[in-house]
Amino acid sequence: MADTSTNPRSSLGDSLMQSGAEARHRELATEHLLFQTLTYIERQFPGLFDHLETSIAHLGDSAQDDTKDDEAVREVARLFVQSLRRSAGG
Numbered sequence: 001m002a003d004t005s006t007n008p009r010s011s012l013g014d015s016l017m018q019s020g021a022e023a024r025h026r027e028l029a030t031e032h033l034l035f036q037t038l039t040y041i042e043r044q045f046p047g048l049f050d051h052l053e054t055s056i057a058h059l060g061d062s063a064q065d066d067t068k069d070d071e072a073v074r075e076v077a078r079l080f081v082q083s084l085r086r087s088a089g090g
Helices: 011-044 048-058 070-088
Strands: none
Touching: 011 048, 011 070, 048 070
16 A cells, blocks of 8 residues: 555545546647647638538537536537637638
8 A cells, every 4th residue: 555644645546636637638639630630621621610500409518427518519519610610711
């Protein structure tokens, strides 16, 4: 067992913090690459953002518990498309 007398966090706590940071890093990198890819495609084939915006009505939260919130997921998607439009200058 790890000695926690000098470090108030346990090795489990360190591990959870590290895995949380790694998940955040992956999410940020994935979002950036997706954002750049979609912006590039829109410049080559105008209309992609309109198509994405139309598809939001069909988007939902797959949770099966109290955290299920379809509208929250749709709002995140709307904000993402708005950001794409701003980035592309449209």
